[in-house]
Amino acid sequence: MHTPTDEQAHAADVFRAGHHLVLQAGAGTGKTSTLGLLAAGTHRRGRYLAFNKNIAQDAAGRFPRTVLCKTAHATAFAAVGHRYTRRLNSPRQPAWKTGQALGITRPVRIGAHEIGPRALSHTVLRTVTRYCYSADRTLTGHHVPRLRGLDTPGDHARLADEVMPFATKAWADLHNPDQGVVRFEHDHYLKMWALTAPTIEADFLFLDEAQDTNPVLEEVFAAQRDHAQLVMVGDSAQAIYGWRGARDVMTGFDATALTLTRSFRFGPLIAEEANRWLTLADAPIRLTGSDTIPTDIGSLDRPDAVLCRTNIGAMAEVMRLLAAGHRVALTRGGQQLAALALAARDLKDGRRTSHPELVLFASWGELQDYAAHDPAGRDLQPFVDLVDTHGPDAILTAVDQLTDEQHADVTVSTAHTAKGREWPTVKIADDFPPPKDTDQHDAQGRPIPEPVSDTDARLAYVAVTRARHHLDLGGLSWINTHPPAASAG
Numbered sequence: 001m002h003t004p005t006d007e008q009a010h011a012a013d014v015f016r017a018g019h020h021l022v023l024q025a026g027a028g029t030g031k032t033s034t035l036g037l038l039a040a041g042t043h044r045r046g047r048y049l050a051f052n053k054n055i056a057q058d059a060a061g062r063f064p065r066t067v068l069c070k071t072a073h074a075t076a077f078a079a080v081g082h083r084y085t086r087r088l089n090s091p092r093q094p095a096w097k098t099g100q101a102l103g104i105t106r107p108v109r110i111g112a113h114e115i116g117p118r119a120l121s122h123t124v125l126r127t128v129t130r131y132c133y134s135a136d137r138t139l140t141g142h143h144v145p146r147l148r149g150l151d152t153p154g155d156h157a158r159l160a161d162e163v164m165p166f167a168t169k170a171w172a173d174l175h176n177p178d179q180g181v182v183r184f185e186h187d188h189y190l191k192m193w194a195l196t197a198p199t200i201e202a203d204f205l206f207l208d209e210a211q212d213t214n215p216v217l218e219e220v221f222a223a224q225r226d227h228a229q230l231v232m233v234g235d236s237a238q239a240i241y242g243w244r245g246a247r248d249v250m251t252g253f254d255a256t257a258l259t260l261t262r263s264f265r266f267g268p269l270i271a272e273e274a275n276r277w278l279t280l281a282d283a284p285i286r287l288t289g290s291d292t293i294p295t296d297i298g299s300l301d302r303p304d305a306v307l308c309r310t311n312i313g314a315m316a317e318v319m320r321l322l323a324a325g326h327r328v329a330l331t332r333g334g335q336q337l338a339a340l341a342l343a344a345r346d347l348k349d350g351r352r353t354s355h356p357e358l359v360l361f362a363s364w365g366e367l368q369d370y371a372a373h374d375p376a377g378r379d380l381q382p383f384v385d386l387v388d389t390h391g392p393d394a395i396l397t398a399v400d401q402l403t404d405e406q407h408a409d410v411t412v413s414t415a416h417t418a419k420g421r422e423w424p425t426v427k428i429a430d431d432f433p434p435p436k437d438t439d440q441h442d443a444q445g446r447p448i449p450e451p452v453s454d455t456d457a458r459l460a461y462v463a464v465t466r467a468r469h470h471l472d473l474g475g476l477s478w479i480n481t482h483p484p485a486a487s488a489g
């Protein structure tokens with residue numbers, strides 16, 4: 001173990017004193033090392049709830065034996081999920097088949113739209129999933145997701161009326177351990193476990209990546225506070241799943257708040273870049289870099305990774321890099337995009353698509369119109385542009401040409417998927433737009449832009465802190481001339 005920083009040593013002291021803790025740990029500040037330090041200072045029994053299985057395994061090798069390292073799902077599996085083993089590995093089947101088995105056989109008409117059995121079936125399954133992520137005790141209409149094209153409250157309420165009987169039936173179906181028609185998934189037993197108000201037997205609990213904890217797990221964790229010392233560790237400024245809007249789990253948690261701000265990932269120049277976004281995100285921490293790590297900011301011709309805001313931006317970047325003759329990897333592969341491209345092909349050929357996002361559109365023209373003119377569809381514009389520029393087939397071909405990360409010259413990733421990752425050199429892609437101009441002007445007559453939103457600032461913070469040695473600000477360079485940043489600097 002390295003000599004702990006003052007902040008790390010302080011965290012260990014406060015932990016020893018028995019307080020519940022919320023530890024705001026910036027990118028690269030040694031979260032796991034610090035939790036290890038906390039655990040090493042006591043003989044009490046602990047539990048580490050990890051974000052995923054790999055992190056749990058890695059942590060198990062780094063913590064003393066007194067700490068049991070598991071994911072929340074593994075904990076729920078041991079308590080409840082194991083009863084459903086027979087159903088867990090059942091084959092995948094299209095949602096419409098599941099819908100049919102639940103009794104969804106006829107289309108329904110809502111406003112100007114006809115919702116077919118496929119769309120209805122998807123919506124029923126997504127309703128159950130959204131309930132499973134929530135801390136709610138009962139499944140109700142507000143778990144029904146919004147459907148693109150059904151954007152008025154009245155239409156949505158009508159949809160909820162149609163969906164709820166089937167969603168209730170689906171949730172009941174999932175409770176049969178032997179057989180059923182709905183595919184049983186891991187989030188289903190996690191919810192069932194949470195509904196039993198479980199006690200996690202331990203003297204202290206560590207919750208990692210706490211900022212992105214969904215409400216169902218948050219509730220279980222917080223409910224242990226009377227018998228266990230609770231430690232949340234994470235980085236509010238990296239909260240990018242938005243389970244509960246702007247306030248993340250950590251900010252609202254009742255505990256002694258401590259920080260880890262010395263980053264061992266990069267030098268001071270990247271820490272400065274990170275701090276610009278932390279300021280804009282109104283985050284509770286600012287980072288200090290390590291002087292011993294050489295770091296540079298400036299343009300890069302051959303970055304190890306290119307980070308994009310959206311999946312569509314990532315695909316545009318992949319196509320540009322492939323055309324330039326590079327071997328390209330896309331984190332999480334290209335399946336999602338291939339599915340969208342197939343949907344685009346169907347629509348262009350005059351067929352409806354079963355893609356859950358686009359089921360309500362009868363033609364490509366209708367989708368183009370929605371993306372161009374409907375405020376709810378604006379986020380689809382880059383996808384429409386991508387298809388209109390390259391055609392669905394070129395996108396499908398590009399997906400086929402992707403290689404894995406080990407064999408690639410460059411890895412393209414969304415900033416979301418890059419969470420927890422780091423590369424020596426990173427370039428930010430062009431799809432991080434600056435805030436729009438307001439109709440006000442400064443003394444020189446230049447338009448004053450809107451402030452940077454919290455969400456955009458957090459995502460930019462995640463993106464710039466993936467670099468260890470060299471960062472090319474690329475599509476985020478507008479920050480250099482954005483007025484509040486200029487005056488803060």
Ligand SMILES: Nc1ncnc2c1ncn2[C@@H]1O[C@H](COP(=O)(O)OP(=O)(O)OP(=O)(O)O)[C@@H](O)[C@H]1O
Nearest residue numbers: 002003004005026027028029030031032033034264
């Ligand atoms: N006090 C310290 N002095 C020097 N290096 C440290 C110290 N604490 C942690 N580190 C180093 O920082 C790096 C990151 O630490 P660690 O693996 O604990 O972080 P993590 O859990 O991956 O999360 P994150 O990097 O996001 O903080 C490691 O290389 C670790 O050795």
